[in-house]
Amino acid sequence: MKKGYFGQYGGCFVSPKIKEELEKIDIQYRSLKKNKEFKEELEYLRKYYQGRPTPLYYCKKLTEMVGGAKIYLKREDLNHTGAHKINHCIGEALLAKHLGKHKIIAETGAGQHGLAIATVCALMGLECEVHMGIVDIAKQKINVEKMKLLGAKIVCVTSGDGTLKDAAESALKAYENDFEDAIYCIGSVVGPHPFPTIVRDFQSIIGRETKKQIKELENRLPDYVVACVGGGSNSIGIFNEFIKHNEVNLVGVEALGKGNKVGDNSATITYGTTDVYQGYRTKVLKNENNEVVDAYSIASGLDYPAVGPQHSYLSDIGRVKYVAVDDKETLNAFYTLSKVEGIIPALESSHAVAYAMKMAKTLDKNQIVVVNLSGRGDKDVEFVLGVN
Numbered sequence: 001m002k003k004g005y006f007g008q009y010g011g012c013f014v015s016p017k018i019k020e021e022l023e024k025i026d027i028q029y030r031s032l033k034k035n036k037e038f039k040e041e042l043e044y045l046r047k048y049y050q051g052r053p054t055p056l057y058y059c060k061k062l063t064e065m066v067g068g069a070k071i072y073l074k075r076e077d078l079n080h081t082g083a084h085k086i087n088h089c090i091g092e093a094l095l096a097k098h099l100g101k102h103k104i105i106a107e108t109g110a111g112q113h114g115l116a117i118a119t120v121c122a123l124m125g126l127e128c129e130v131h132m133g134i135v136d137i138a139k140q141k142i143n144v145e146k147m148k149l150l151g152a153k154i155v156c157v158t159s160g161d162g163t164l165k166d167a168a169e170s171a172l173k174a175y176e177n178d179f180e181d182a183i184y185c186i187g188s189v190v191g192p193h194p195f196p197t198i199v200r201d202f203q204s205i206i207g208r209e210t211k212k213q214i215k216e217l218e219n220r221l222p223d224y225v226v227a228c229v230g231g232g233s234n235s236i237g238i239f240n241e242f243i244k245h246n247e248v249n250l251v252g253v254e255a256l257g258k259g260n261k262v263g264d265n266s267a268t269i270t271y272g273t274t275d276v277y278q279g280y281r282t283k284v285l286k287n288e289n290n291e292v293v294d295a296y297s298i299a300s301g302l303d304y305p306a307v308g309p310q311h312s313y314l315s316d317i318g319r320v321k322y323v324a325v326d327d328k329e330t331l332n333a334f335y336t337l338s339k340v341e342g343i344i345p346a347l348e349s350s351h352a353v354a355y356a357m358k359m360a361k362t363l364d365k366n367q368i369v370v371v372n373l374s375g376r377g378d379k380d381v382e383f384v385l386g387v388n
């Protein structure tokens with residue numbers, strides 16, 4: 001496959017000066033990832049700072065309630081800062097230091113990537129600037145306060161509909177003006193090459209651990225691995241290790257939001273068309289005038305009108321099945337997992353839980369479904385209670 005591409009998707013569609021900078025980052029990253037000291041430092045921080053490995057937990061009560069396949073959760077919610085995002089943030093911050101950068105620029109939707117990057121910047125003594133849409137700032141108040149406490153500067157983005165896509169545009173623009181001093185730490189497997197590859201590599205720890213853990217617990221691989229898809233980092237993180245095992249079915253769950261009308265959902269693979277967006281080619285949600293739409297989801301972290309290029313490719317070749325669940329099913333899963341297992345899931349992750357519950361019911365008792373529980377729902381409690 002052409003470097004930086006997944007089939008026809010991916011690439012690096014940016015100004016020549018940024019392209020040159022990204023090529024430098026790509027070269028440095030490839031050499032760094034083989035470096036023994038870098039690998040040891042990453043491993044040390046993952047183990048003693050972040051809390052890896054995260055457990056693979058068998059949901060006995062949920063399985064009995066649903067009545068079908070065994071449901072396991074990969075507990076990414078137990079990471080320091082409460083979600084999988086810190087998996088790539090530690091790696092990206094180490095890369096920034098290696099490149100001699102003093103500052104990190106990032107975007108955030110649910111605030112989980114922003115919180116994780118603000119945390120590692122505090123740890124590593126880097127300046128941190130997080131761009132966030134005005135709507136998400138109001139919705140994810142607690143994460144905004146935490147980021148400020150950690151020393152990050154929050155840039156409030158009022159353009160567009162004030163959500164993740166607008167924050168990403170604002171962050172990219174800020175990076176273009178500051179690339180000599182700063183590095184852009186993107187929050188998912190999106191953006192121009194090499195970001196989708198770098199983020200995927202750092203997130204792949206999820207799948208490697210899951211494979212080892214399920215073999216220890218069940219002495220075999222799972223039948224299904226299910227994860228929610230916004231930009232696509234937690235899903236690629238758990239899928240990557242299983243792609244080569246064709247007997248493992250991979251399911252990506254998108255946000256159907258309020259329904260299938262344009263602008264009512266964030267189900268990019270389900271309803272998108274191919275185009276270049278924010279520096280890379282992928283599937284994008286558009287309206288009848290060929291304009292990118294303001295996507296919608298109850299989960300701020302899924303509220304994005306595009307998707308990582310590797311997902312567009314995996315969908316085309318049929319290796320991953322992409323489905324979509326709506327807000328109502330998501331809220332039901334949020335309450336169910338909280339009440340039945342004592343685990344409050346993030347609204348993003350609740351999409352995966354909702355689909356897994358629906359699917360497990362139709363499967364045999366001896367089959368195994370692993371759900372990537374990408375984050376915890378503390379950030380969502382106030383909002384959910386306000387909705388109901």
Ligand SMILES: Cc1ncc(COP(=O)(O)O)c(C=O)c1O
Pocket residue numbers: 083084109110111112113187188189228229230231232233234235300301302346348349374375376
């Ligand atoms: C807990 C959680 N899960 C999932 C996502 C979606 O992102 P991705 O698809 O990159 O995993 C987010 C994004 O903010 C998140 O906070």
